[in-house]
Amino acid sequence: MEVPKEMKAYCRKCKKHTTHKVKTAKKGKRRTMSFGQKKFLEKTKGYTSKVGAKAKPVKQSKKTVLILECSACGYKHERILPDSKKQATVKKN
Numbered sequence: 004m005e006v007p008k009e010m011k012a013y014c015r016k017c018k019k020h021t022t023h024k025v026k027t028a029k030k031g032k033r034r035t036m037s038f039g040q041k042k043f044l045e046k047t048k049g050y051t052s053k054v055g056a057k058a059k060p061v062k063q064s065k066k067t068v069l070i071l072e073c074s075a076c077g078y079k080h081e082r083i084l085p086d087s088k089k090q091a092t093v094k095k096n
């Protein structure tokens with residue numbers, strides 16, 4: 004599924020529909036100082052491959068999070084697309 008680069012959407016700040024720039028959200032960096040991550044790093048210390056990872060059923064589809072930026076005021080908000088077989092991407096050109 005392809006999403007257009009620009010779309011009209013409601014802006015909460017402007018309180019009306021304006022054109023928005025569309026981007027897909029990317030995964031953030033892991034916080035190395037968080038408790039769970041510290042525990043994981045301590046457990047896997049010295050090993051070069053993953054340890055303690057259980058076999059989980061692989062998720063077939065993932066929700067895409069779009070970040071919409073208002074062209075009038077610059078306010079950013081998210082729009083979550085429903086699960087679909089193909090990952091949604093932003094249209095080029």
Ligand SMILES: [Zn+2]
Pocket residue numbers: 014015016017018021073074075076077078
């Ligand atoms: Zn706005």
